[in-house]
Amino acid sequence: METKLLEVRNLHTHFKTEDGVVPSVNGISFSVAKGETLAIVGESGCGKSVTSLSIMGLVAPPGQVVGGEILLEGQNLLALNKKELRKLRGNKLSMIFQEPMTSLNPVFTVGNQLGEVFRLHQNMDKQQARGRSIEMLETVGIPRADKVVDYFPHQLSGGMRQRVMIAIALACNPALLIADEPTTALDVTIQAQILELLKKLNDEYDTGVILITHDLGVVAEMADRVVVMYAGEVVEQANVFELFASPKHPYTKGLLGSLPKLDEQREELESIPGAVPNPLEMPGGCAFHPRCPLATEQCQSKKPSLVEVAPDHLARCLYA
Amino acid sequence: MNQTQDKLLEVKGLKKHFPYKQGMFSKKMGHVRAVDGVDFTVYRGETLGIVGESGCGKSTTGQMILQLLEPTEGEIWFEGKHLTGLDKGEEKAIRRNMQMIFQDPYSSLNPRMRVEDIVAEPLRVHGLGRGREIREKVVELLRLVGLDAHHLSRHPHEFSGGQRQRIGIARALALHPSLIVCDEAVSALDVSIQSQILNLLKKLQKELQLTYIFISHGLPAVKHISDRIAVMYLGKIVELAERDELFERPMHPYTEALLSAVPIPDPTQRKERIVLQGDLPNPANPPSGCHFHTRCPYVQDMCRQSAPSLQQQADGHFVSCHFPLQELRNLI
Structure with a gap:
């Protein structure tokens, strides 16, 4: 087993709004090894950015980390005070944001x-x-x-x-770098330059990287392991080759199927019907069931848990 | 697409230069050459994709076609009519036949209007029906884009991004246009929603015999929907060809690099890319000779001095390069 650089255990980050509590991050766990690149993918509102802000200790009110542990080299970041955290940030722990303009x-x-x-x-x-x-x-x-x-x-x-x-x-040669949509705002030829640079630096400095993106092309190019998030939860987690070759969760399958690809031509793209649910009105049972082509009655009432469906491959689906 | 087909739109030598001012007395300093001499034809029923990076002039081209910007120079012919110098009445009549779908479904719908009024507005402006008749047409349009009669009295904020884009599409279809310009129509949407909208656009094209100009920086989406594709760089078309021809045999070094830069969603296909050095030059002061020479991996002396023009290299395959690429390379 490689040494764990970062371990996130059962993290909950909620936002208190006038209409109720929004559980943006709802009990997620994952880890990053030294020198590893972990990609977190999902669509807007799935909680991927809030996850990264929680790790950095940058969740602003009305948001609040309400539960869980974030261990960086064994040290629980959630137990640190502001001053101690400030010492770590930019030093051992740092972040690249999406908008280089702002x-x-x-x-x-x-x-x-x-x-x-x-x-x-x-x-x-x-x-x-x-x-x-x-x-x-x-x-x-x-x-x-x-x-x-x-x-x-x-x-x-x-x-x-x-x-x-x-x-x-x-x-400061950080141990962990969080890159939140680092190339989304850039043109493709510039994106290629930046990805190349991140790869080179990752190799040279052995930095652990959390790459947050919605672009599965970037994931395939950069990641060692992938976490797929949907509605504040991890729905699938596997190494990058396994995930693209045999996705187990219907959401992951849908995402991969809905991509137009350069190397093949299809008349129609697969698509996931509907849209991401309103976080204040989460569907019961499996959060994905209203959009899932395989949903059964059981999915409406029973919430699936994240289970190992193959060695080192986790999925949150009753039928995976 | 071959030449015998019906030309819907023809653009000749189109230019748009924006003056820019600087200093205390707003002295005119020069011109940003957003579009700098563009020629192409769009045939009835096809989709012409226009790709390029930010600042290449693709959106400006779309806006000039729709008469939202006045060209500095050049001609636009639509359904056999010359579009420059029309009076207000003629312009309005022409606009019925060409519509636009915008990038941002959040800012392109008036938040104070109900869906019914948004979709009905073009019908009212052109005096096509009244009262019940209009409502029936609106309901039919909403059905066409996968929405329902019970959405009529809602406001845009009650819809998701994908649904808003459907409303924008219904509005564009209201006048039965022959040409629709889609300017980054799916770029702001999530992956799973993007595919819904791409499928919808294709379905509508078949059912209503629409012609699209699909402007985007996203190559996979452009490839999926287009029959022919024009690649723009710094205000000029550098390559124009049928889709498969362009992707299998790119002849311009910029197209080659652009194709190579797109990350492929398959981790088993990681490979060396052609990474272009440097940034896009300033369009107010474009490089001499070929605009691409500052970033071209194959640059020769000649490229720095004289500008190439768009020439037909193979059947329907136009390239603007002194040294078009010949060999086949496995880019994707």
Whole structure:
């Protein structure tokens, strides 16, 4: 057994709204090994981003982590106070956000924002921090790094900003990197550059990566293992080859079938009828049953649990 | 698609330059060449896909066809009529025959209007029926896109993204247009919903003999729905061919890189990609010669000096490159 870098156990994150409590993350468990890339996939509203914010300790009110454990190298992050958490974030634990346009501060230079990481976590002075910042920008493939370090974010293209975000996230050589839709806002040729870069850095630094995405193409390309989420729960979990070759949950099968593919031409795409349920009116039994082609009466009343259907392959379905 | 077919739309030398201003006195600094000389034909009943990355001019092209933007230069012929310089009345009549489906189903429907009024508005504007007649037409349109009569009095916020896109489609169909421009019509939707809408668009095309221009940056969706595909880069079409021909035998280095960059949803097919270096150049100041030369892996001296034009290389396969790719490569 590889050493576990991160272990999430039975995590619950709820949002209290005027209309009631929304269980965005409803009892999920998974782990990430050192150097491993774990992809979390699902459609909008499935709870994948809230999961990552919970790990980072960045869930903002009215949201709240209400139960479970998040162990980073054995240390429970949920038991830490703000100050202790702040020490970890950006250091051992860091994150790349989807929107490189809004996640950088527009009124500070690149060097200022990147240098902050070194000044806070490694007690460097301004001059040292600047030197390290330039090195870091070079690592993520930014040309003329000694000039770019003095640029403001608006002077950079989307792809360059995302590289700066990655440089900030990797500055302290984190043990765990969470990448939340890191390429969704980018064009395909730029996406290819960024994915290539993430792969290279993952190999070089042996960083554990949680990759959050809705794009199954990106998953197939990058991940070692995959967690599929639906309506706040894990519905399937397996290694990437197994998941694409023999998906067990009807939702996963539906997702894979609904993709238009470049290497084949079909008259009609498979599709999953209906839409993701309203979290305030979750269907009883299996949350997927109203959209499931295989649903039986049992699915309406009995909630399936996540069980091992093949070695290291979990699925939450009565018929998997 | 061959040349004997009925031409629905023809675009010749279409250009759109946006002036940009800078400084205290808003001095005109130059022009952003959003679309810089585009020619293509759309035949009745087909789907022409237009792909490209952000800023390549694909949406601007769509908006000029629909008369939402005035071209700086060039001609648009629709059903044999020349579309520039029409008066208001003629423009309105032409617009009945061409409609648009927008990207964002959240902002393209008026939140204060009921579904019935949203779908009925085009009918009312063009004076096609009144009262009960209109309601019947609206119900029929909703059925066509998979919605129901009981949705009539609801507001857009009561619907999911996919359902909203269906409302937008019903509105576009209301006037029985011959041409529909779909501008990133499925890009904002989740995977499982995207496939529902793609299937619906295909079904409607068959039933109503529609012609589509499908504009998107998502190659898999464009490939799924299109008969022919135009690839745009920095305001120009760099390649135009039938779908299978384009995917099996791309001749422009940009098309080749674009195809290679799309992640394939199959982990057993991981492979080396052609990764283009650098970013898209600034369209206000495009590179000399071939616009793509700054990122082209096969660039030669000639490419820096003279701009290639769109030439037919094989039957119906147009490429704008001095050195079109010849060998077959397994990209996908």
